[in-house]
Amino acid sequence: MSHARSEYTDFQSLAPDAFSAVRALSAIAAKAGLDKQLLELIKIRASQINGCAFCLQYHILQAEALGLAEDKINLVAVWREAPQFSPRERAALAWTEALTVLPNGVSDEVFAQANAEFGEKELMYLTSAVAAINTWNRFGAAYRWTPPARQKASAAAS
Structure with a gap:
């Protein structure tokens, strides 16, 4: 079992300028009008790939609070095999995976679809959202932030 090396609140108190910058980047895509449920799907998927327990739990809770269908939340890890996802969601998830696992690059096909x-x-703006969650994942995974409890989700990172 791993233990937290630091917590989310430590990031906020120790490096408030960095925290504010990452938080601001996180908000841009939603402010630009991208669907919040879609954004939670991509944040869940990137957090799964990056192994960030804090971010994964946080964004599952956010997705639930936004009313995202439970089957989509449960199946996002295998979205290619699940019929619940729309073409737009599939394009966003493929884009997220390509940008999260950069050694594979972004193929012309994935770019054209997105x-x-x-x-x-x-x-x-979607790219900014993927960049933001990958940044949060780097902090959460590196410091092994404790995943939030259900009642505390609204106070954590976005």
Whole structure:
């Protein structure tokens, strides 16, 4: 069993400027109008790939609070095999995986699919959301932040 090396609140108190910058980046895509449920799906998927227990639990709780269908939350790890996901969600999840696992690069096919579903401007904002969750994952996984309890989700990172 791993133990926390530091906690989420330590990041906020020890490096408030870095914390504020990551938090601001996290908010941009939603402010630009991207669907909040879609954004939670990509945050869940990136957190699964990166092994960040804190972020995974936090974004599952956020997705539930937003009313995201339970089957989508449960099946996001195997989204390619599950019929519940729309073409737009599939494009976002493929884009998220490509940007999260960069050694594989971003294929022309994944780019074309994402660009067709989102267009140039929305895709830039989607990319910012993927970049933000990957940044949070780096902190959460490195410091082994304790996953939030259900009642505390609203006070944690976005």
